[in-house]
Amino acid sequence: MQTAPCIVQKFGGTSVGNPERIRHVARRVMEEIDKGNRVVVVVSAMGHSTDELIELAKTISSRPHGREMDALLATGEQVSAALLAMALIELGQPACSLTGWQVGIETNHIYGSARMLRIRTDRLQMLLDAGKVPVVCGFQGVVDGNITTLGRGGSDTTAVALAAALKAKRCDIYTDVTGVFTTDPRVVPQAQKLSQVSYDEMLELAGLGAQVLHPRAVETAKAFGVPLTVRSTFQHEEGTMVVETVEMVERQKSVTGIAFEREVARLALIGVPLQKHGLAVVFGKLADIGVNVDVIVQSVVQEETVDVSFTVSESDALRSLDALKSLQSELQFSDIQMETGLGKVSIVGAGMITHPGVAAEMFSCLAESGIPVSMVSTSEMKISCMIRGQQVDTAVTALHRQFLEESPTVNTHVEFA
Amino acid sequence: MQTAPCIVQKFGGTSVGNPERIRHVARRVMEEIDKGNRVVVVVSAMGHSTDELIELAKTISSRPHGREMDALLATGEQVSAALLAMALIELGQPACSLTGWQVGIETNHIYGSARMLRIRTDRLQMLLDAGKVPVVCGFQGVVDGNITTLGRGGSDTTAVALAAALKAKRCDIYTDVTGVFTTDPRVVPQAQKLSQVSYDEMLELAGLGAQVLHPRAVETAKAFGVPLTVRSTFQHEEGTMVVETVEMVERQKSVTGIAFEREVARLALIGVPLQKHGLAVVFGKLADIGVNVDVIVQSVVQEETVDVSFTVSESDALRSLDALKSLQSELQFSDIQMETGLGKVSIVGAGMITHPGVAAEMFSCLAESGIPVSMVSTSEMKISCMIRGQQVDTAVTALHRQFLEESPTVNTHVEFA
Numbered sequence: 148m149q150t151a152p153c154i155v156q157k158f159g160g161t162s163v164g165n166p167e168r169i170r171h172v173a174r175r176v177m178e179e180i181d182k183g184n185r186v187v188v189v190v191s192a193m194g195h196s197t198d199e200l201i202e203l204a205k206t207i208s209s210r211p212h213g214r215e216m217d218a219l220l221a222t223g224e225q226v227s228a229a230l231l232a233m234a235l236i237e238l239g240q241p242a243c244s245l246t247g248w249q250v251g252i253e254t255n256h257i258y259g260s261a262r263m264l265r266i267r268t269d270r271l272q273m274l275l276d277a278g279k280v281p282v283v284c285g286f287q288g289v290v291d292g293n294i295t296t297l298g299r300g301g302s303d304t305t306a307v308a309l310a311a312a313l314k315a316k317r318c319d320i321y322t323d324v325t326g327v328f329t330t331d332p333r334v335v336p337q338a339q340k341l342s343q344v345s346y347d348e349m350l351e352l353a354g355l356g357a358q359v360l361h362p363r364a365v366e367t368a369k370a371f372g373v374p375l376t377v378r379s380t381f382q383h384e385e386g387t388m389v390v391e392t393v394e395m396v397e398r399q400k401s402v403t404g405i406a407f408e409r410e411v412a413r414l415a416l417i418g419v420p421l422q423k424h425g426l427a428v429v430f431g432k433l434a435d436i437g438v439n440v441d442v443i444v445q446s447v448v449q450e451e452t453v454d455v456s457f458t459v460s461e462s463d464a465l466r467s468l469d470a471l472k473s474l475q476s477e478l479q480f481s482d483i484q485m486e487t488g489l490g491k492v493s494i495v496g497a498g499m500i501t502h503p504g505v506a507a508e509m510f511s512c513l514a515e516s517g518i519p520v521s522m523v524s525t526s527e528m529k530i531s532c533m534i535r536g537q538q539v540d541t542a543v544t545a546l547h548r549q550f551l552e553e554s555p556t557v558n559t560h561v562e563f564a
Numbered sequence: 565m566q567t568a569p570c571i572v573q574k575f576g577g578t579s580v581g582n583p584e585r586i587r588h589v590a591r592r593v594m595e596e597i598d599k600g601n602r603v604v605v606v607v608s609a610m611g612h613s614t615d616e617l618i619e620l621a622k623t624i625s626s627r628p629h630g631r632e633m634d635a636l637l638a639t640g641e642q643v644s645a646a647l648l649a650m651a652l653i654e655l656g657q658p659a660c661s662l663t664g665w666q667v668g669i670e671t672n673h674i675y676g677s678a679r680m681l682r683i684r685t686d687r688l689q690m691l692l693d694a695g696k697v698p699v700v701c702g703f704q705g706v707v708d709g710n711i712t713t714l715g716r717g718g719s720d721t722t723a724v725a726l727a728a729a730l731k732a733k734r735c736d737i738y739t740d741v742t743g744v745f746t747t748d749p750r751v752v753p754q755a756q757k758l759s760q761v762s763y764d765e766m767l768e769l770a771g772l773g774a775q776v777l778h779p780r781a782v783e784t785a786k787a788f789g790v791p792l793t794v795r796s797t798f799q800h801e802e803g804t805m806v807v808e809t810v811e812m813v814e815r816q817k818s819v820t821g822i823a824f825e826r827e828v829a830r831l832a833l834i835g836v837p838l839q840k841h842g843l844a845v846v847f848g849k850l851a852d853i854g855v856n857v858d859v860i861v862q863s864v865v866q867e868e869t870v871d872v873s874f875t876v877s878e879s880d881a882l883r884s885l886d887a888l889k890s891l892q893s894e895l896q897f898s899d900i901q902m903e904t905g906l907g908k909v910s911i912v913g914a915g916m917i918t919h920p921g922v923a924a925e926m927f928s929c930l931a932e933s934g935i936p937v938s939m940v941s942t943s944e945m946k947i948s949c950m951i952r953g954q955q956v957d958t959a960v961t962a963l964h965r966q967f968l969e970e971s972p973t974v975n976t977h978v979e980f981a
Contacts, residue, residue, distance in 0.1 A: 212653045
């Protein structure tokens with residue numbers, strides 16, 4: 148007997164934001180079941196409930212204990228999973244909510260940003276075999292009988308990891324947008340939905356602020372070859388497929404999308420003596436306090452010293468500054484500078500590497516728009532420029548027009564009238 | 565080495581109703597630790613959060629699925645336990661929140677009103693030995709990897725059961741009243757706090773609506789000989805001790821307290837044929853649908869048939885009526901009657917059985933207050949009368965004056981001046 152294909156559906160916080168939406172999500176699940184699929188659902192906490200729990204904890208302690216914070220936050224998904232299971236049962240579909248420990252999502256001990264080590268599938272398989280829909284709490288796991296949470300992007304990652312563990316046909320990420328766009332349509336109304344995007348492009352787009360899919364989820368999908376789609380919970384239209392290689396018909400443009408980020412801060416250490424292995428100490432220290440460093444630029448000013456600039460999110464800027472000041476006597480650099488209110492714009496595209504001159508086109512486009520660039524960083528499929536934060540919208544609009552709204556050149560056939 | 569005595573402290577929903585109160589509760593816990601005790605804390609959900617979760621579920625389903633309802637409701641205690649653990653840690657006291665499954669509180673499969681079957685103490689002992697305060701979620705357990713809740717009075721019962729399992733010196737139930745009173749002070753301002761009350765009296769007082777301690781908790785305390793106190797979270801004064809036998813100095817009055825209940829309904833089956841084993845069928849059916857029947861009165865009207873009257877809470881009245889109607893063809897009774905808006909007043913006292921005439925005194929007191937009695941029920945230590953609901957306050961006030969505010973007769977010595 149052939150078992151029906153298995154699909155993992157993940158619904159984010161907005162999708163389960165209130166009881167009416169939860170009932171809507173239940174009908175979305177039924178559509179997939181009516182097509183003959185077996186479905187595992189992963190849910191986030193309702194709406195802003197996680198933020199509300201964080202606020203609650205902060206009224207008790209300015210630095211809430213990690214283990215207790217995770218026990219607290221994990222309740223958010225438990226609520227939405229139980230309610231969605233109820234809604235499915237109300238539609239006549241047997242369903243069963245499962246927390247991280249109930250599934251057996253084993254993680255490491257890093258409370259607040261735990262990594263999944265192992266996923267048990269026996270209970271999920273048993274439920275699927277019994278014709279039930281498992282409704283799994285995203286974002287959480289268990290280690291030695293303690294509740295852990297996976298941190299930002301955790302629910303997406305839970306969904307992708309479950310799809311990998313269950314060898315699912317597909318992992319569908321349902322969200323409040325209809326797919327992945329060439330850039331944020333709120334900034335550029337001309338932005339277009341991509342029908343396909345590669346894992347690598349998605350990584351650059353997500354990591355740079357597209358905020359549709361978390362990089363951890365994309366990395367996991369890429370690692371296990373899980374076909375991913377991003378689609379709307381509320382509108383019935385095709386979403387964006389995230390796949391290993393985008394079909395050639397799509398590959399006509401060197402740039403796939405424009406990503407951007409706001410509220411970026413730049414920190415600079417001036418005159419770091421070369422022999423001190425300063426870079427390793429600096430970035431080791433920042434990693435220890437959990438600060439993600441983005442663009443790093445180092446320049447040799449004199450023979451004996453270097454200047455190092457790097458960017459962090461504005462919310463991490465002050466504690467990064469404090470941490471670096473504590474290193475001054477050890478590293479003997481001459482000065483620290485901090486600049487806030489910056490932004491970053493990036494052009495992303497797997498085809499970029501085969502199109503020399505794209506960087507030059509980007510710089511001249513920004514220059515023509517009167518936007519000075521303070522730092523540049525490049526990789527195989529993206530070029531990022533640090534600019535003033537208040538110029539981000541202008542830059543994204545100009546770059547989108549330059550790279551993604553050109554009059555059709557390829558595939559245009561000329562009619563001989 | 566002598567280990568410090570262990571005390572279980574239980575804090576109800578009002579006591580942990582907001583972050584400020586949670587911080588206050590943490591200080592209450594510290595007071596007991598500062599006396600050299602080891603403390604296990606049991607908490608209820610914050611304020612009205614359980615009711616809010618029930619409302620949420622009802623927007624999804626008019627009859628929410630039992631397993632999912634329990635998964636939903638269990639989050640309430642998980643929130644308060646995590647927050648209290650944070651608050652203790654903030655005071656420098658290591659603490660660790662534990663859900664039902666994390667402790668290992670194993671129950672049967674009756675979702676919504678599960679019974680505890682076994683409590684593991686290894687994790688609790690390990691935490692105590694490490695100098696940590698376990699903060700246990702009341703009201704919940706686990707069966708076969710599924711979350712269960714214990715139903716009404718569950719948190720009190722969790723606390724008492726943990727005290728029994730840990731052979732604790734004492735179980736302190738912290739609540740928003742300062743102890744057990746001779747009756748509800750909101751109805752009778754002259755009500756006095758009892759310094760001691762026996763398990764059996766407490767059972768009658770609690771079961772009859774004193775609402776301070778749930779009967780399940782008292783039964784468990786009695787069964788395992790756990791010394792219980794009821795005391796205020798907010799006021800520093802001695803509470804009421806609930807013990808096996810009240811010291812004789814207290815035993816001067818035949819009546820210990822006046823209990824009462826409102827919103828009671830009376831159902832009556834008229835003309836039930838004797839040979840049909842009607843009573844077993846009727847009360848079996850009501851038990852099946854989870855209705856608690858209180859006072860039962862049966863009277864033989866004719867030789868072949870009986871009339872049966874019994875009381876249920878008003879909230880159970882309509883579904884009880886429906887259930888009984890479905891039995892009419894089987895049992896061939898001639899009619900069903902239902903009366904709502906009733907109340908019950910009871911006088912309770914372990915000394916009552918040795919004081920004949922107490923019943924007569926009660927009836928004449930009610931008669932003098934112009935209160936007709938529709939049903940009477942008696943046991944070794946209580947006499948209950950069903951009356952009109954709107955006469956409950958008058959009845960309680962009159963009975964309290966009659967039995968508990970008499971001018972001192974015993975222990976009064978006459979001064980020969």
